[in-house]
Amino acid sequence: MAFKIGITCYPTVGGSGVVATELGKLLAERGHEVHFISTSLPFRLNHTNSNIYYHEVEVNQYEVFQYPPYSLTLASKMAEVVKREGLDILHVHYAVPHAVCALLARDMVEDDIKVVTTLHGTDITVLGHDPSLKDIIRYAINKSDKVTAVSQSLVQETKNMLQTSRPIDTIYNFIDERVYSDDVCPENLRHSYGIAESDKVVIHISNFRPVKRTVDVVKAFAAMHSRVSSVLLMIGDGPEKRAACQEAENLGIEDRVMFLGSQKQVVDFLNISDVMLLLSEKESFGLAALEAMACGVPVVGTDAGGIPEVIADGKTGFITPVGEPEKAGAAGAKLLEDASLYAGMSQSGKQRAAEVFGSESIVRQYETLYEEIGSLR
Numbered sequence: 001m002a003f004k005i006g007i008t009c010y011p012t013v014g015g016s017g018v019v020a021t022e023l024g025k026l027l028a029e030r031g032h033e034v035h036f037i038s039t040s041l042p043f044r045l046n047h048t049n050s051n052i053y054y055h056e057v058e059v060n061q062y063e064v065f066q067y068p069p070y071s072l073t074l075a076s077k078m079a080e081v082v083k084r085e086g087l088d089i090l091h092v093h094y095a096v097p098h099a100v101c102a103l104l105a106r107d108m109v110e111d112d113i114k115v116v117t118t119l120h121g122t123d124i125t126v127l128g129h130d131p132s133l134k135d136i137i138r139y140a141i142n143k144s145d146k147v148t149a150v151s152q153s154l155v156q157e158t159k160n161m162l163q164t165s166r167p168i169d170t171i172y173n174f175i176d177e178r179v180y181s182d183d184v185c186p187e188n189l190r191h192s193y194g195i196a197e198s199d200k201v202v203i204h205i206s207n208f209r210p211v212k213r214t215v216d217v218v219k220a221f222a223a224m225h226s227r228v229s230s231v232l233l234m235i236g237d238g239p240e241k242r243a244a245c246q247e248a249e250n251l252g253i254e255d256r257v258m259f260l261g262s263q264k265q266v267v268d269f270l271n272i273s274d275v276m277l278l279l280s281e282k283e284s285f286g287l288a289a290l291e292a293m294a295c296g297v298p299v300v301g302t303d304a305g306g307i308p309e310v311i312a313d314g315k316t317g318f319i320t321p322v323g324e325p326e327k328a329g330a331a332g333a334k335l336l337e338d339a340s341l342y343a344g345m346s347q348s349g350k351q352r353a354a355e356v357f358g359s360e361s362i363v364r365q366y367e368t369l370y371e372e373i374g375s376l377r
């Protein structure tokens with residue numbers, strides 16, 4: 001059964017935008033008609049498919065309003081697209097404001113268009129704590145026709161924090177295995193960054209928000225480097241970058257840490273890396289860890305949120321306590337020192353990425369959900 005699906009996400013760099021866009025692309029390949037409704041073209045929407053449409057939400061600044069009316073403009077655009085294109089489903093990523101906008105659009109068109117909301121974490125773990133937003137997040141969840149979250153941990157956290165009545169299904173994130181694999185090893189990349197043959201490569205990828213604990217990443221790396229000569233690639237940008245640079249200087253390892261900023265082709269960097277560090281204090285899933293595992297890169301992560309659901313502790317990497325970078329460093333060094341342990345984890349990571357988080361099976365889970373609500377129409 002083919003559906004007409006409107007997808008709304010934050011289109012800029014970030015796991016939720018990546019997952020929403022990749023889902024839309026795969027749904028289009030499977031014959032569904034997909035309409036992206038967002039403020040700019042999602043950055044991963046880089047291929048042509050006659051089943052994919054894009055509707056831009058133009059947010060204007062008016063003198064009378066202190067803030068641009070993003071939510072109202074989005075709801076209005078959603079209603080317009082639902083009516084004109086005859087959509088069956090609005091699938092929104094993030095409860096606020098996107099689910100609230102979809103509910104408003106549904107009211108505006110007076111149709112029984114179905115609303116599917118996917119929770120990615122920040123909407124619950126950060127906004128859910130704000131007393132001024134708690135009720136509206138609960139409302140958005142309870143009024144959606146189906147709600148999914150990207151890990152069991154996020155399902156539990158949402159229920160505990162908001163006492164929602166609507167059941168929430170876990171549908172894990174996935175990766176496009178045509179992109180994330182160790183098949184393509186970029187020639188000369190190590191060399192062009194001046195990385196010696198004898199050095200191991202440790203990688204961290206994030207938006208450097210405080211929850212990512214990037215200073216801990218530098219500390220953990222220092223512990224690893226004291227045992228195994230290595231370099232650290234820090235990919236991404238954000239508020240904690242300065243503190244992380246400072247920590248590298250404080251520890252006297254600034255020549256070993258490369259801050260490369262945001263990069264489009266992260267798979268190239270993963271394919272020259274040996275270990276990933278993901279030491280967040282909050283992380284509903286940790287898409288970067290999955291991308292690393294798919295490329296055969298074991299991950300040392302923390303016991304925060306959904307990270308232990310992605311990394312199988314002792315099999316595809318190690319789970320260490322939040323805020324204890326010396327333990328993470330010791331785990332990373334152990335991996336780099338033991339070639340047979342390393343080879344086993346690298347292989348198991350690829351296998352787990354394919355078996356548990358393969359795109360075919362995850363996209364099928366979303367289709368099943370659409371079919372369940374489609375039959376209610």
Ligand code: GMT
Nearest residue numbers: 014015016120121282283284285286287
């Ligand atoms: O982590 C962020 O700051 C970005 C945020 C986003 O909107 O992309 O990430 C959230 O969604 C990702 C995709 O589902 C998850 O992999 C991240 O774990 C989640 N971030 C947090 O929970 C902090």
